[in-house]
Amino acid sequence: xxxxxxxxxxxGFGKVEAEQNEPPFHAPWEGRVLAMQRAMGYxxxxxxxxxxxxxxxxxxxxxxxxxxxxxxxxxxxSNILERGYATAEEIAAGHALTPGKTLKRKLTTxxxxxxMTRGSFYRxxxxxxxxxxxxxxxxxxxxxxxxxxxxxxxxxxxxxIELIHGCHMFPDSVATDRGDNPQWLYTVVFDGAELWGPDxxxxxxxxxxxxxxxxxxx
Amino acid sequence: xxxxxxxxxxxxxxxxxxMQLRVRALETVLSEKGYLDPAALDAIIEAYETKVxxxxxxxxVAKAWVDPAFRQALLSDASKAVGTLGHVSRVGDHLVAVExxxxxxxxxxxxxxxCYPWEMLGLPPVWYKSAPxxxxxxxxxxxxxxxxxxxxPQDTEIRVWDSTAETRFLVLPMRPPGTEGWSEDKLAELxxxxxxxxxxxxxxxGEVS
Numbered sequence: 001x002x003x004x005x006x007x008x009x010x011x012g013f014g015k016v017e018a019e020q021n022e023p024p025f026h027a028p029w030e031g032r033v034l035a036m037q038r039a040m041g042y043x044x045x046x047x048x049x050x051x052x053x054x055x056x057x058x059x060x061x062x063x064x065x066x067x068x069x070x071x072x073x074x075x076x077x078s079n080i081l082e083r084g085y086a087t088a089e090e091i092a093a094g095h096a097l098t099p100g101k102t103l104k105r106k107l108t109t110x111x112x113x114x115x116m117t118r119g120s121f122y123r124x125x126x127x128x129x130x131x132x133x134x135x136x137x138x139x140x141x142x143x144x145x146x147x148x149x150x151x152x153x154x155x156x157x158x159x160x161i162e163l164i165h166g167c168h169m170f171p172d173s174v175a176t177d178r179g180d181n182p183q184w185l186y187t188v189v190f191d192g193a194e195l196w197g198p199d200x201x202x203x204x205x206x207x208x209x210x211x212x213x214x215x216x217x218x
Numbered sequence: 219x220x221x222x223x224x225x226x227x228x229x230x231x232x233x234x235x236x237m238q239l240r241v242r243a244l245e246t247v248l249s250e251k252g253y254l255d256p257a258a259l260d261a262i263i264e265a266y267e268t269k270v271x272x273x274x275x276x277x278x279v280a281k282a283w284v285d286p287a288f289r290q291a292l293l294s295d296a297s298k299a300v301g302t303l304g305h306v307s308r309v310g311d312h313l314v315a316v317e318x319x320x321x322x323x324x325x326x327x328x329x330x331x332x333c334y335p336w337e338m339l340g341l342p343p344v345w346y347k348s349a350p351x352x353x354x355x356x357x358x359x360x361x362x363x364x365x366x367x368x369x370x371p372q373d374t375e376i377r378v379w380d381s382t383a384e385t386r387f388l389v390l391p392m393r394p395p396g397t398e399g400w401s402e403d404k405l406a407e408l409x410x411x412x413x414x415x416x417x418x419x420x421x422x423x424g425e426v427s
Contacts, residue, residue: 008329008380010353016365016417018345024267026344029241034266034341035259036245043253052331068332068347073241086247094243100251107254112261116270118310118337121384149382151329153356165312165385185383196357203375206356209383 001145002152004060005052009153009196030069037072042115043103046079049175053147054078123182125167130184130212135161137188138218139210147175150214154206157194158218162207163187170211184212271340275388276409278303278338280402282315283393293317296388300338309337310386317390318416322375325362325416326387327355333381338388339411346415356380366417389416396423 007013025031041048054075055063066074080086090097107115131137141156142148149171165185173181192204248254278300282289291299296315313335316324328334329352334342345351354362359376363369370376379387391413397405400423407426412418 005330007349007353008327008356010349013349013353016345016348016350016354016362018343018366018412022343024341025263027238029238031263031266032241032245032259035262036241036248036254038262039254039258040248045253055331064349068344070237073237073244077244080244080248085253086251090247091243094246096247096250100253103253106252107258107262109255109258109261112258112265115258116262116265118312118384120311122311149330151380151382153329163314165383168384171383185385187379187385189377201358201360201376203373204359204378205375206378206380208380209385211383 001056001147002143003056004063005056006152008151025069026067029073033069033073033076037076038115039107040076040079042107042111043105045085045103046083047174049147049171050079051075052171053175054082056147121168123167123169123180125184126182129164131161131164131186131215131217133161133164136218137161137186137210137215139188140214140216142214144172146172148172148214150210151208153195154188154190154208154210157190159188159190159194159207161186162189165209168211170213172211172213186210186212186215188215266341270336272338272409272411272414273406274340275335275338275411275414276406277402278315278388279390279409279414280406282390283397283405284402289390292390309335310384312385313338313388314385315388315390316377316379318392320374320392322377323370323416324377324379324387324389325355325359326379326381326389327352328381329353329356330380330382333384333386335386335388338386339414343411363417366412368417368419389414391420394420394422 055071058071058074063071077091081088085101136158138158139150139154139156163186167182168185169180170183173179187207188210189205189207192200195206249256282292288299292315296313297309297311300309300313318324332342332347334346351362356378359378381387394408408420410418410421413420
């Protein structure tokens with residue numbers, strides 16, 4: 001979706017301000033949110049793309065003013081409610097009113113390390129890769145209403161395949177419960193001027209990682 | 219902390235306690251439903267606070283600086299190469315190391331959300347997840363570098379890697395001159411988090427004891 005989350009190339013957000021000696025968390029609840037997200041992910045309650053899509057659907061003003069972990073908490077509530085893991089009444093009451101659904105596993109103290117290690121996104125390839133390293137490709141000009149990992153600033157732009165990462169689960173499908181739908185994944189590199197016009201920094205090159213359905217031959 | 223941050227916290231003090239209550243309610247519900255073990259949450263938080271951090275990435279960079287075979291292995295398959303190091307926690311399948319040279323400087327961003335090599339660098343800093351960084355890194359990276367006090371030669375190619383899939387990028391910075399004969403442990407002290415994101419450079423030899 002063409003949401004506020006797709007920020008590449010926007011102006012007006014000001015300087016990047018780094019906080020010196022930044023703590024891991026700025027409030028105890030932030031750690032709880034992160035840990036809950038890891039635990040629910042380990043349990044198979046939803047996928048990371050469902051979390052991203054839930055954040056993207058937040059009202060733009062909320063997205064911009066909420067802190068990072070506030071967005072995570074809001075997205076988690078959406079996924080809990082939409083997937084029937086708890087009801088709004090239970091969250092309001094702060095207690096379970098009925099037993100939970102059965103999940104495939106539970107994160108316990110003996111498997112914490114496994115819960116913190118990223119899973120593999122590789123999937124069995126469905127056919128040969130359409131493109132090879134060095135091929136020129138043009139990103140499709142598409143505007144899906146749902147989750148996609150094709151940023152606006154590269155749509156319609158031409159670049160070159162630089163790396164091939166194998167076949168990965170396809171976020172556009174996963175986020176909308178249409179299965180893994182594995183797709184070849186490439187790093188596509190663009191000249192700055194292709195993205196930002198003749199005034200671009202002449203030394204700039206930008207790459208995105210792009211799934212094969214995003215690409216046309218150029 | 220900048221003064222405006224200070225004000226910000228005052229303005230939103232009640233909001234933060236509201237978040238604490240809201241998150242506590244969520245955790246209670248999910249625990250009572252049988253989905254969560256609060257003790258496992260404690261262990262995860264402790265690990266992120268104490269074990270996972272940029273020291274993991276720094277060890278990898280320092281080894282690549284002293285061991286040409288490891289450097290080559292890292293650049294061809296970073297997940298595999300890092301997996302061979304016993305002292306670094308296991309990484310997922312999709313780590314890619316990108317090397318800075320005299321001709322090219324690499325910088326990593328996630329314009330769509332906050333993708334970051336957590337297993338190598340720990341929790342991402344707030345600025346990495348912020349709108350200013352996500353919006354500008356792909357369009358005006360030299361301006362972003364200036365915000366960090368970094369100026370590169372005008373003819374250096376700036377390569378920005380937008381992490382739009384599950385691939386995670388680790389910048390392999392250039393080894394600072396004047397460190398000949400240094401041990402891996404001592405070299406690792408020069409490797410900052412920001413130098414592995416590409417918004418900073420390693421410390422100079424004189425900056426560590």
